[in-house]
Amino acid sequence: MKVFIDKTNETKELEAETVSELLSKLKINPTTVIVTKNNELITEEEKLSSKDEIKILSVVSGG
Amino acid sequence: MACKKCLEKPVIKLPNSNISLCKSCYIKYFEKKVKRTISEYNLIEKNDHIVIAVSGGKDSTTLLYLIKKITKERRDIKITALAIDEGIHDYRDKSLKFLKNFCKEHKIELKIFSYKEEFGKSLDEIMKTYKGISCSICGVLRRYLLNKKSREFKATKLATGHNLDDEAQSILMNFFRKNIKVSARLGPITGIISDKRFVKRIKPLYMLTEKEVTAYAYLKGFMDKFVECPYSSEAYRNQVRNMLNDFELKYPGTKQSIIASFLEILPLLKQHYKNMPTEIKSCSLCEEPCSQEVCKTCQYIENMIKPRNKPL
Numbered sequence: 250m251k252v253f254i255d256k257t258n259e260t261k262e263l264e265a266e267t268v269s270e271l272l273s274k275l276k277i278n279p280t281t282v283i284v285t286k287n288n289e290l291i292t293e294e295e296k297l298s299s300k301d302e303i304k305i306l307s308v309v310s311g312g
Numbered sequence: 313m314a315c316k317k318c319l320e321k322p323v324i325k326l327p328n329s330n331i332s333l334c335k336s337c338y339i340k341y342f343e344k345k346v347k348r349t350i351s352e353y354n355l356i357e358k359n360d361h362i363v364i365a366v367s368g369g370k371d372s373t374t375l376l377y378l379i380k381k382i383t384k385e386r387r388d389i390k391i392t393a394l395a396i397d398e399g400i401h402d403y404r405d406k407s408l409k410f411l412k413n414f415c416k417e418h419k420i421e422l423k424i425f426s427y428k429e430e431f432g433k434s435l436d437e438i439m440k441t442y443k444g445i446s447c448s449i450c451g452v453l454r455r456y457l458l459n460k461k462s463r464e465f466k467a468t469k470l471a472t473g474h475n476l477d478d479e480a481q482s483i484l485m486n487f488f489r490k491n492i493k494v495s496a497r498l499g500p501i502t503g504i505i506s507d508k509r510f511v512k513r514i515k516p517l518y519m520l521t522e523k524e525v526t527a528y529a530y531l532k533g534f535m536d537k538f539v540e541c542p543y544s545s546e547a548y549r550n551q552v553r554n555m556l557n558d559f560e561l562k563y564p565g566t567k568q569s570i571i572a573s574f575l576e577i578l579p580l581l582k583q584h585y586k587n588m589p590t591e592i593k594s595c596s597l598c599e600e601p602c603s604q605e606v607c608k609t610c611q612y613i614e615n616m617i618k619p620r621n622k623p624l
Binding site: 278279280281282283285290291292293294307309 | 313322323324325327332335521522523525526527530531540544553557558560561
């Protein structure tokens with residue numbers, strides 16, 4: 250699946266069964282991000298498939 | 313796992329709990345929590361004129377939207393949005409554009425003041441030669457303008473978008489740096505003693521984590537891309553933030569426990585420092601309130617923004 254990470258402004262091709270697994274593979278702390286699937290906000294338990302477009306958005310304040 | 317309340321598809325799992333909520337129930341939960349904070353700490357009172365410090369970012373946009381929503385039936389309450397344009401190319405100009413449209417759409421009066429007009433230089437210009445920490449000088453200048461302009465507008469409250477994460481970080485940083493007196497000024501409503509030169513600051517998002525605020529802002533469509541300030545270099549705060557997030561992952565509830573513990577000791581801290589008041593002076597150059605002869609802002613202006621015969 251296509252995974253966009255806003256903090257580093259990069260897109261990766263990765264496979265994972267759930268959001269938790271995906272964040273773990275990327276070594277991203279789930280408390281620091283929100284995750285969307287096809288632009289819908291999802292929880293860490295959400296199941297993922299290879300056709301999904303995932304965005305990982307940092308929650309750190311812009312200032 | 314379904315939404316705890318209505319069994320719809322969940323969008324978020326609440327921090328430090330096993331409760332997941334759908335979009336509609338999460339929005340209700342979030343707004344209820346803000347209202348509860350306002351009511352529990354008496355953040356909004358009759359006839360208040362609330363100036364809301366806004367930047368166009370997710371926290372302050374959420375705050376602005378909610379204060380407008382919560383006070384819409386209150387004819388005695390006036391609200392004004394106040395933005396400070398630091399002059400950060402490709403960052404603040406974008407967020408201010410969003411903010412202007414937002415305020416127009418929601419019929420909220422917006423006032424904007426810039427470093428360039430108020431101090432003579434934008435932050436971009438200052439940082440061309442200033443080698444210190446950008447967040448330190450920027451924070452001093454921004455707080456100065458927010459208080460001064462709010463007071464000039466005869467505001468009774470200055471609302472800021474600080475969330476639970478911001479506050480937990482500040483509490484720890486003050487402990488680590490032996491700045492307990494500064495912590496006495498924290499809390500959902502600031503101030504140890506009343507001084508008419510300081511507008512009381514209120515933090516209605518105090519009980520919500522950064523993640524919760526971001527989720528709400530996303531669901532409400534306030535920003536489609538959250539950008540970080542290019543000068544964001546507050547290394548010490550970043551380290552404390554990372555440490556707290558690591559702890560939160562290993563020991564869920566850590567941040568909420570810091571806030572709960574702090575709120576228990578805050579009345580004692582305030583009382584302690586109220587009993588040994590320090591004189592609040594007036595700056596000899598600008599007459600704004602300060603603890604020294606010359607306020608920090610005028611020190612920056614004199615030494616770094618408009619230095620006499622010396623480069624920045």
